[in-house]
Amino acid sequence: MAEITLDGISKVFPDGFEAVKDMNLDIEDGEFMILVGPSGCGKSTALRMIAGLEDISKGELKIGDEVVNDRAPKDRDIAMVFQNYALYPHMTVRENMGFALKLAGADKEEINSKVEEAARTLDLEQHLDRRPANLSGGQRQRVAMGRAIVRDPRAFLMDEPLSNLDAKLRVQMRTEVARLQTKLETTTVYVTHDQTEAMTLGDRVAVMRAGVLQQVDTPAALYERPKNLFVAGFIGSPAMNFMPGELSGGKVKLPIGEADVGEGIGRGHDGQVVAGLRPESFEDAELIGDLAQERGIVFEAEIDLIESLGSDLFAYFHVESPGVQSDQLADVIADRLEETGVPEQREGQEQLVARLEPASKVKRRDTAKLWADTAKLHLFDPESGENLASRVE
Numbered sequence: 001m002a003e004i005t006l007d008g009i010s011k012v013f014p015d016g017f018e019a020v021k022d023m024n025l026d027i028e029d030g031e032f033m034i035l036v037g038p039s040g041c042g043k044s045t046a047l048r049m050i051a052g053l054e055d056i057s058k059g060e061l062k063i064g065d066e067v068v069n070d071r072a073p074k075d076r077d078i079a080m081v082f083q084n085y086a087l088y089p090h091m092t093v094r095e096n097m098g099f100a101l102k103l104a105g106a107d108k109e110e111i112n113s114k115v116e117e118a119a120r121t122l123d124l125e126q127h128l129d130r131r132p133a134n135l136s137g138g139q140r141q142r143v144a145m146g147r148a149i150v151r152d153p154r155a156f157l158m159d160e161p162l163s164n165l166d167a168k169l170r171v172q173m174r175t176e177v178a179r180l181q182t183k184l185e186t187t188t189v190y191v192t193h194d195q196t197e198a199m200t201l202g203d204r205v206a207v208m209r210a211g212v213l214q215q216v217d218t219p220a221a222l223y224e225r226p227k228n229l230f231v232a233g234f235i236g237s238p239a240m241n242f243m244p245g246e247l248s249g250g251k252v253k254l255p256i257g258e259a260d261v262g263e264g265i266g267r268g269h270d271g272q273v274v275a276g277l278r279p280e281s282f283e284d285a286e287l288i289g290d291l292a293q294e295r296g297i298v299f300e301a302e303i304d305l306i307e308s309l310g311s312d313l314f315a316y317f318h319v320e321s322p323g324v325q326s327d328q329l330a331d332v333i334a335d336r337l338e339e340t341g342v343p344e345q346r347e348g349q350e351q352l353v354a355r356l357e358p359a360s361k362v363k364r365r366d367t368a369k370l371w372a373d374t375a376k377l378h379l380f381d382p383e384s385g386e387n388l389a390s391r392v393e
Helices: 043-051 093-103 106-123 137-147 167-184 195-201 219-224 229-234 327-338
Strands: 004-012 017-027 032-036 057-062 078-081 155-159 189-190 206-207 212-217 240-248 251-254 256-258 271-279 280-284 297-308 315-320 349-354 365-372 376-379
Touching: 004 043, 017 043, 017 212, 032 043, 032 057, 032 297, 043 057, 043 093, 043 155, 043 189, 093 106, 093 229, 106 137, 106 155, 137 167, 167 229, 189 195, 195 219, 195 376, 206 229, 212 219, 229 271, 229 327, 229 376, 240 349, 251 271, 251 297, 315 327, 315 365
Parallel strands: 032 189, 032 206, 078 155, 155 189, 280 349
Antiparallel strands: 004 017, 004 057, 206 212, 240 251, 240 271, 251 256, 271 376, 280 365, 297 315, 297 365, 315 349
């Protein structure tokens, strides 16, 4: 195992495009680090520089105590797991898993011992003599991981390894990847576009945007204390709701009402802000009782759509608002539109979503009384995107 250090790492392609910009990141020995962000943010390029598959334009890369900028991939003692498995179709599972050891000149007994040990770990023992074409997608991905494991490298590098699997299998494989990393305690850098994967797998998560590292923290800290608008909008599903606000004298006026803000938040920033509330910070006011009057805002909203998922009820509604203008949020919206689409916005209205208790009787086209827990409100500078709470921490 080994610590991995990126010190001022940049990547500039021959056409002048800077894919990664002055990236500083310390990955601890045995840590599971996730690189996440929208398509084109530079996360895969950063991983490929660690692997030695891309030259480093500027900065210093260390694996352990050694600077490896000029070392070939085979001399860095790392193992990669790719999105497309990269298995040899004419070889059996046993041969695929042991191929790198064979090239390295290991003897047959050692190869068999390591392959069989990895096969036991990955529940592949009964498939060792089968070829990739006769395996499911999940089994092929486990073979690709087994090929990395047998090398006993200092670090695993995984580039969107689950993206080719269907949704149900992705959930299953996420659990297996997490279990495997915990068991092996090998330093792992894992690239994904899926923020759900990032939040459920990583010890820490590094969020990237346009080649720049935005925030590195635990999943819980990213969710509860996003550093800026981009992180707030990218992390969380459904995404955080945003509204324009007017901050003055410790109070903020929102399209849903007026609320007190935390002590010191927004100090010296009276004026326009962007307010953020996560869907779970809303509730059906009928289910809240006296708490609705003690804190928060009760407001009326016309319900546009109800999604019932059994354990959760998502209510989509709109508020009269000119909308939020921000380059950081534009990047998030464009990414989500590319992935899944977004509800159509009406002129002069902002679409919001509330995560309600399934006991709620709210129906589509109802004018419902909703409650917003303003103790969970985030306020951001509309120009810089900075979370105003971070100024007083």
